Amino acid sequence: MSQRLLPYGRQLIDDDDVAAVVETLRGDWLTQGPTVARFEGAVAEVAGARYAVAVASGTAALHLACLAAGVRAGVGGVTSDITFVASANAIRYAGGAPRLADVDPETALVRVDSMRAAANDLARAGQATRVLIPVDFSGAIADLPAVRALADELGAIVIEDAAHSLGASYEHDGRAHRAGSGSHAHMAIFSFHPVKHVTTCEGGAIVTNDEGAYRELLELRTHGITKDPARLTRNEGPWYYEQRTLGYHYRITDVQCALGLSQMRKAARFVERRRELAARYDRALAALADRIVPLRVRPGVTSSYHLYVARLVPRDREALESVAARRLALYTALREAAILPQVHYIPVHRQPDFVASGLSGGVFDGAERYYAGCLSLPLFPAMEDADVDRVVDVIATALAR
Ligand SMILES: Cc1ncc(COP(=O)(O)O)c(C=O)c1O
Numbered sequence: 001m002s003q004r005l006l007p008y009g010r011q012l013i014d015d016d017d018v019a020a021v022v023e024t025l026r027g028d029w030l031t032q033g034p035t036v037a038r039f040e041g042a043v044a045e046v047a048g049a050r051y052a053v054a055v056a057s058g059t060a061a062l063h064l065a066c067l068a069a070g071v072r073a074g075v076g077g078v079t080s081d082i083t084f085v086a087s088a089n090a091i092r093y094a095g096g097a098p099r100l101a102d103v104d105p106e107t108a109l110v111r112v113d114s115m116r117a118a119a120n121d122l123a124r125a126g127q128a129t130r131v132l133i134p135v136d137f138s139g140a141i142a143d144l145p146a147v148r149a150l151a152d153e154l155g156a157i158v159i160e161d162a163a164h165s166l167g168a169s170y171e172h173d174g175r176a177h178r179a180g181s182g183s184h185a186h187m188a189i190f191s192f193h194p195v196k197h198v199t200t201c202e203g204g205a206i207v208t209n210d211e212g213a214y215r216e217l218l219e220l221r222t223h224g225i226t227k228d229p230a231r232l233t234r235n236e237g238p239w240y241y242e243q244r245t246l247g248y249h250y251r252i253t254d255v256q257c258a259l260g261l262s263q264m265r266k267a268a269r270f271v272e273r274r275r276e277l278a279a280r281y282d283r284a285l286a287a288l289a290d291r292i293v294p295l296r297v298r299p300g301v302t303s304s305y306h307l308y309v310a311r312l313v314p315r316d317r318e319a320l321e322s323v324a325a326r327r328l329a330l331y332t333a334l335r336e337a338a339i340l341p342q343v344h345y346i347p348v349h350r351q352p353d354f355v356a357s358g359l360s361g362g363v364f365d366g367a368e369r370y371y372a373g374c375l376s377l378p379l380f381p382a383m384e385d386a387d388v389d390r391v392v393d394v395i396a397t398a399l400a401r
Contacts, residue, residue, distance in 0.1 A: 006378040006387055008307070008342040009195030012270065017262045024258035031253045039257035040205065042264040043190065046166060047180030049207035051214035054257060055221050058163045058191025058204035060250040062090030062133070064220045065187045065206050068213045069131045069157035071096040076122035079133035079161070080110035080142075081347045081367040087133050087161050088348050088359075097127055100349050100362050105369040106296040108137045108309065112146040118362060119154055129154045136165030136179055138344070138376075139274075139304040140297045144184035145172050160185035163204075164306035166197040167271035171300035179304070182209040192256075195380075196306060197270055198263035200256040220247040273381040274305040277388055281308050281377065284392040289313075291399045295374075305379060307344055310395075312373035320372040327373050333398035334375075339391055342376045 024035060036054055043052040055061050071077055071094035079087045081100040091098040099118035101110050119129040132151050134142035144160060151158045162168075165179035172183070180188035187210070190196075192203035206217050219226050224247030229235060232242050263270075282294055295309040312330070314323050327343075334341050347367040349360040377391055 003338045003390075004387070005338050005340065006383070006391065007340045007380075008376045008378050010380040010382065011194040011199045012266075012380065012382045014266075017259055020258045020262035021255055024255050027254075029254045032251060033254040035254040035257040035261065036252060039200075039260045039264070042261055043205045044207060046178075046264060046267055047162075047182075047188065047190075047207045048178045049180055049182050049188070050209045051211070052205050052207045053214065053217040053221060054200075054203065054205045054252045054260075055250040056204070056252055057202050057250075058189055058193065059086040059090065060248070061189035061191070061204035061206045062086055062159070062161065063093045064217050064248070064250060065159045065189055066090045066094040066096065066131060067220055068187065068206075068216045069159060071130050074127060075130040076119075076125075076127040077131035077133060078115050078118040078122070078129060080135045080137070081349050081362070081364050082108045082110075082137060082345055082370060083135040083161065083348060084163070084345060085348055085351060087135055088354070091131065091133070096130060097122065097125070098359055100347075100354075100360070100364070102362065102364050102366045103137075103370060105366045107140065107298055108295060108370050108374070109140065109142045109298060110134050110147075111366065112143055112150055114362070114366075115147065116150055119150070119156075121361065129156045131157050131159055133159045133161050134185075135161040136163075136168060138295060138307040138309050139164045139168050140295075140301045141165055141168050141170045141179055143298065144170070144177075148184040157187070158185040160188035162188045163191035163196065165304055166190055167267055168304035169302045170298075176302075180207045182207065186210060187213060192260055197274075197304060198260060198267050200252060200260035200263075203252050203256050203260060219244060221250045223247045223249060270381045271304045274379060275303075277379055277383055277385075278303070278305045278308050280385055280388045281310075281379075281392065284388060285310060285395075288392075288396055288399060292395060307376045308379040309344065309374055309376050311370070311375075314369075314373065320368060323372040327375060330395065330398050331375060334391070334394055337390075337394045339378060339394060341378070343371075343374060344376050345371075347371050
């Protein structure tokens with residue numbers, strides 16, 4: 001009997017999700033109707049933030065957040081070298097110069113001292129650092145209080161890339177703070193791509209507690225246009241609108257938000273199941289701890305496990321090329337067993353476009369060490385406990401060779 005295919009991530013769509021979409025399709029609004037605002041309410045609530053603006057993708061959310069933060073030609077921004085390229089590209093879309101910062105190889109989270117070095121590098125090039133974009137990699141929140149302290153020193157805005165961390169939290173000053181809550185970041189973004197915690201097919205959102213940023217983001221999402229009488233230079237009638245700035249068509253639809261709202265009702269359950277599966281992986285992999293270890297979660301952080309990343313343990317004085325070759329062998333063995341792991345991420349500084357554009361400068365020892373041995377194992381809420389055991393059995397056999 002052929003074995004069930006286990007991808008690294010997958011959506012979970014139930015009949016109630018389908019029913020919610022169908023109901024919206026039969027209703028009066030397909031695009032900018034009431035469901036977008038209802039979904040935004042649910043996003044703000046899950047983050048514990050005052051405002052949410054839902055948009056076409058997480059990438060669009062990053063782009064608009066950079067624009068609202070004042071990124072433009074002549075200023076720069078710093079993000080992590082271990083992230084999806086979108087985190088760095090958003091700074092470029094807004095006309096700014098991105099710099100990449102190294103990560104701690106055990107957590108894959110950005111190192112704040114490396115962010116500082118990147119900001120110094122921008123300063124030497126005559127560019128102020130306008131944004132810092134820490135990434136909550138795999139669902140574990142970056143050191144936001146330290147990033148915020150650096151941002152305050154630099155006069156920069158913090159945009160938390162929370163694409164991986166819906167439902168996660170961190171302890172600070174004796175309190176728990178949620179991903180996207182704005183306790184330390186000025187804005188945060190989420191992605192609702194199907195592999196994420198909840199999905200709208202494609203989609204994203206920006207959350208913030210800043211009313212000014214919120215109003216600007218609403219306009220930027222739709223061509224820079226407003227109908228708000230308080231923001232018009234004049235009013236020529238009830239049809240009247242004005243384009244105040246150059247914005248974009250980054251709107252999300254009511255149909256997508258109907259799916260998102262239905263999914264959001266299950267977000268806590270989805271995150272809980274991810275945590276259970278991650279704990280099972282942790283326990284099962286403990287027997288192989290001399291060969292493979294889970295990504296370390298920073299103390300005080302409760303991850304929401306968008307990804308479950310394991311790392312090969314380098315042998316004594318083993319070259320990174322050799323670790324990478326062993327990772328490829330493990331990847332291949334898993335695929336042969338109908339298990340589809342993934343590598344998150346190729347360090348951004350290695351991307352040919354970043355190299356060709358002169359944007360790959362810096363020292364990335366941590367990112368290189370992390371990248372050589374990392375592998376994202378299947379993790380999605382519909383997985384069964386036995387699926388975890390199956391993955392770990394294949395790993396044990398492959399690493400025993
Ligand atoms: C860390 C991170 N930031 C941003 C994005 C962009 O999100 P989207 O695919 O919704 O545009 C992703 C998507 O995978 C991501 O992983």
